Amino acid sequence: MTLIPFKQLNSIPLDFEVCVDKTFFKGTLTHKKGKIGQLNGTITGSILLPCDICADDIEKILNEEVSFYISDGIVSENQDELDIVEITTPMINIEELLASELELIKGDYFCCSDCEHKELDQEF
Ligand SMILES: [Zn+2]
Numbered sequence: 503m504t505l506i507p508f509k510q511l512n513s514i515p516l517d518f519e520v521c522v523d524k525t526f527f528k529g530t531l532t533h534k535k536g537k538i539g540q541l542n543g544t545i546t547g548s549i550l551l552p553c554d555i556c557a558d559d560i561e562k563i564l565n566e567e568v569s570f571y572i573s574d575g576i577v578s579e580n581q582d583e584l585d586i587v588e589i590t591t592p593m594i595n596i597e598e599l600l601a602s603e604l605e606l607i608k609g610d611y612f613c614c615s616d617c618e619h620k621e622l623d624q625e626f
Pocket residue numbers: 553554555556557558613614615616617618
């Protein structure tokens with residue numbers, strides 16, 4: 503497990519790199535201000551995703567740029583415009599962040615190339 507103490511963040515980007523199953527997550531963590539840090543990274547590798555039409559598991563190649571803020575506790579200021587992930591411990595758990603990003607990717611519409619072709623055939 504890769505845990506980075508929030509307090510360790512400063513203005514110099516801190517590199518991190520983790521690997522879970524077939525996915526790789528690397529990037530940097532920077533302190534912004536107060537209880538807010540920023541994560542910039544890239545998720546590569548692949549995950550198995552069920553096709554939304556035929557439900558077959560398909561290996562999806564990932565190359566996702568991710569960028570969001572991390573707050574150490576609840577942010578009182580109005581930060582509505584920012585994409586903030588609140589952490590409840592003083593440690594940033596990189597694997598947990600990766601897992602929640604993968605959940606978002608899994609939540610997106612996805613269909614395999616076979617079904618994609620079938621849909622095109624129906625249209626024309
Ligand atoms: Zn399919």
